[in-house]
Amino acid sequence: xxxxxxxxxxxxxxxxxxxxxxxxADTQAIHPDISFHDQLxxxxxxxxxxxxxxxxxxxxxxxxxxxxxxxxxxxxxHYLADRLAAxx
Numbered sequence: 086x087x088x089x090x091x092x093x094x095x096x097x098x099x100x101x102x103x104x105x106x107x108x109x110a111d112t113q114a115i116h117p118d119i120s121f122h123d124q125l126x127x128x129x130x131x132x133x134x135x136x137x138x139x140x141x142x143x144x145x146x147x148x149x150x151x152x153x154x155x156x157x158x159x160x161x162x163h164y165l166a167d168r169l170a171a172x173x
Contacts, residue, residue, distance in 0.1 A: 092162065095143075095169075099161050102138040106131050117159040132156075145169060 100112040103121070110125050121127040127135070136147050136155065145168045147155065155161045 092166070095162055095165055096158070098142055099139065099158060099165070102142055103135055105138060106134045115158050117162075118157055120156045121158075122156065139165065143169065145172065 100115065103115070103125075104110060104112045107125050107127065115121075115124060121132065121135070125131075132152070136152060139145070139155075139161070140147050143165060145165065147164075147168070151164060154164045
């Protein structure tokens, strides 16, 4: 699988898990550089559910001290791509 397909799959996974956490969110309208909190009024419990869902879905560990890095779609993509690459 090439890098573009992996990036697309990663984004789809993030948006799917986000949609599970915030069912009424228009995940296709998410701006990659604006925080989930600002776009979706994601509270801390929902954010934690997102982190736990991503860990389960992608079989990675997300350290709580790294949570600020995952506050945007782009941040999630970069962080998770690095974590997934480290597990290969």
